Amino acid sequence: MTSNPHHSDPYHSGQWNLGRFVKTLSFFGAIPFLSSVDWFQQWFGSRPDPKVARTVMTAATERETRQGTEMILVAGAAGRVGQQVVQQLERSYAVQAVIETDLSQVSAGIESVTAGIYCADTAEWAREQTLKTWLQNLNLLNLAYQPIFNFAQPPADLEEIWGALDDVVMGGVSESGIQLKDGVAEFSGIVSTANSGGFASIRTRNFEPPLDLAEFDGIALRVKGDGNRYKFMLRTETRWDGIAYCYSFDTVANQWITVPIPFSALIPVFRAKTVSDRAFDPAQVTALQVMLSKFEYDGALNPRFAAGAFQLQLSSIRAYRPGVNSKFVLVIPQAEPSEPLEQLVQQSGIPYTIVRPTQLTETPGGQPLRVEQGSLTGQVSTADVAALCIAALEHSEARNVSLAVTTETNATENQCAVGDWACLFQAANAKLA
Template sequence: MGPQILSRSLIEKLASPTASEPSKEMKTSSIVLVTGATGGVGRRVVDILRKKGLPVRALVRNKEKARTMFGPDVDLIVADITKDDTLAPEYFKGVRRVINAVSVIVGPKEGDTPDRAKYSQGIKFFEPEIKGDSPEKVEYIGIQNLISAIKNSVGLQDGKLLFGFRGNLSGKLVWGALDDVVMGGVSESTFQVDPTGNEYGGPSGLFKGVVSTANNGGFTSIRTKNFSVPEDLSAYDGIELRLKGDGRRYKLILRTSADWDTVGYTASFDTVKEQWHTIKIPFSSLRPVFRARTAVDAPPFDPSNIISLQLMYSKFEYDGKLNPTFVEGPFQLPLSSIRAYINEPITPRFVHVSSAGVTRPDRPGLDLSKQPPAVRLNKELGFILTYKLKGEDLIRESGIPYAIIRPCALTEEPAGADLIFDQGDNITGKISREEVARICIAALESPHACGKTFEVWHLLYHFPCFLSCFYFLPEYPFAEVSSTPIRSSFWIMVLSVYGRGLCCPISI
């Protein structure tokens, strides 16, 4: 995907007549956590989310300050991301998306006003220094702690592997046979590991057995031992099986009770003979079943409390219906993985506000005289940009669906200027905190922003004058974002949020 598509996607979100309304996915995605919620960007993010009518939880260090700022209606967490023991698991229950606006505190050496007016204005230069916790503690250790705290709540882009052969995960699930012998039948099954059974010649699981209708039987199954800690899959949309089919219909059963003979939330699935393929079973398709009968009075399926998994091959469907593919005799179903998945298109679950310039301090041949103060003073400011980049790398490596926004110098100017989005960490300029807050929320709703790191600033002139603005653009070649290669084509996207001109790529 080209950067132009990302830029257009974000601008469409910002410029949409319904921009003040949450998307369908956001409406159903539960709580948005805002960290750094009392800062210049964070408080604006909270305000915009509230105006959209979305449930917000704000992570703050100073409860009194936050209550004065937001009033009594905002759900507050009093915690500090630099202290992992303050990030209690219950604080993140129900959180599906996170906007992180935490940043190390920088201020003028000469001092500032109580409302930090000198720092916030972002235009006039004051000799800076770090106030409070170090960049390493906030931008690196803090991000590490935050990722650990939210990972289970927001989910992983590639899904959560429940069964498979990556590392030692294969030993995590203990399977046992549960066949019709419990009702007097004679069918039998087992679960084995085939060392070369998967589609690439590696190990796979194998559900196999012999099914018989003798003595009114007709089913076999394998079921996991009850999990010692329930699996919370509420961040996901369903279960995905990778298997080699035999043309028959099977059942997947998820149980939310530790009792042995209880309701199972069930879905049938058909397989393709002699082909490896992926079966996706949405949680919304599960029906509560007890002994092959729909349990009409059962509670809704709770994906946050899964106790066991079961695979079944049965003559019986539900409510007296029969499995149309059922055949007595031997069967086998190779299975390479079971994982929870997120529906596509996947949008960012973690939007992080970083800073332009993070890759520049160690860039060879850079003329520091043309760079912003943070680049020139990186060492004096406790390696602020170095640790911001390390924090970004943690996010990119976490597996969480993310977007990383690198704004240029932040100001208190109003939103509404024409925006430039770029990649490669070359641009300088400024942008209002209000605009960054709006971009954060637009990114949450854009699948094109997922997995992207990008810079943004606004033009000093409106679109008809954009040619005269080119002298603001640096001439450095596109670089890499840490170890992640960035598209190397030279481009700039000049975009007007409110329709003042065309949205078009400009070659430079």
Template sequence: MTEKKTAQWDAGRFLKTLAYFGVIPFIGSISWLQQLFGSSSKTKKDQPKLILVAGATGGVGKRVVKRLQQRGYRVRALVRDAKRATEILGKNVELVEGDITLPETLTPLVTEGIEAVICCTGTKVQPVEGDTPTREKYYQGIKFYMPEVVDVPEIVEYKGLNNLVQAVRRQLIKAGEKIIFDFTKPSQDLKETWGALDDIVMGGTSESSIVLTDNTAIFTGNVSTANSGGFASVRTRNFDPPLNLAGFSGLQLRVKGDGKRYKLIV
């Protein structure tokens, strides 16, 4: 049998760890421990998916907007005239002005944060009561209702759609690389993000720390098996909202080891 080692437990360091990571233990519950290790369900409900709808004021578009809202999605409507769009869609829809036939109007304000796109430009449905024409023209005293799109279908259905695809692909397809943590530039925000999480929270006596120097972060410490412990680690505080790395294929780390095995948990 393996002899069990015992050592004095540091209650002060235990409380400092909980305070740093913003965790409050409840008697008779392990939810605080799950929260500390990042495995509990979020207390704050995730924000619904944001969907961009182009052609939102047309016959199909406004029906799509309504159905998305009924299903709990957030909607950003790409419109030419925000004032007129408010009259059609109401005040509960985020509006952004732009024109898919004019690529310079499809700015990052249009695409920032979206997770999907529905294009309703150029589509037509049988008009029903309550439909509002997008443009009015008079010819020899007779009023004509003109569709929202321009008169040449090629401009909207080919060039316009291509403009929209090129604008949103930068948001939906995260090409290249993204730096998550740059320890070569140890900012105050970075120092307040990382902290030690050792087996002190479970009665152990292991102890570690992370120190940010001029151009690197140094993780150092001692691991002890006393009091049935046996791990030392550093981690970030929980992010709210969480980091979204869905558009990337993996993580790349630049580290210098000491011959021991280390584990990265995401």
């Protein structure tokens, strides 16, 4: 949905609600005395002492200790590419080779898998439902991302953690809320520009102690929106009206997307105006907030804002680690229909690489390769395709890209030495740019 932010507001009617104003301030502890009084909070259906213990969340910042050797799962291990992948992986990794598509045959060891290479070069493994089942059951998402909120398995007292924070606090009449529906959190309501308002949001109460996200590079949201542009905000102060670190993101109507939010891209803002010399401290995150606002920053208007009803579904809020490599490689020959399979992988939220080889041969490997984010012609050795797949798990340059691969027959165009995977992946990214 794209709309003119200057259009008339059909939701202009309505009067300011004093009760909601007091309830909002009380929920977030902005009225120090009354916020701690039992009967006053119970009057508004809440509880006193509005702070959130970290233990109510989904093991948000418990640092994982990984033990043992990395286990790579190879699905479709009996195929031409799969056999080569297994053979080469066994030199350096523990391997779980899977021949049958029935997931129950390997469920006992699936929890130890740290990455997967899915070889769809045979008919049974190229089925859309087969790939979907494997993506859903491999625990690869949590290896790349640390959950903060997983709304498929929400804390029991979600309504005591998240609350509405709308423009009622400044005289507006917008109204929103958060509720659980079918394993997702739904942020929805009506946003109005009446009374000089124009924003609706949900915010957590303050975390105590603060979240320590210092070992992470950013936040990843899994959302399905309505086409509006929203803001995600992190706070590092316990003050009710302090600095917020903001990131604006566009949604695609009725489509699940993963939104990466690098900490380095956060904008420090106070009351919608940017401030300088206020670096974000990821070790002191006190609250999270999601907002739909008429305004961007410093008076600029949100170009994708529409007054009226809105809805944003959230599946998860996760922190992601620095330099995360691909955790899932899909191999599907360029000659095969691949769009449904590629979309499944791209929408899974798992860091991925898609490898689309040209005509496969059994010639010896070690040939110079040409890799591009487009279509190619020619032939390529299964041994070289297997080596490329393994390299994709080891190089961050290959993360979240779809690559066609063939043997390079023009020596003058080949600028990367055989086996220089970083060079090859960087070259493919450069051609796209």
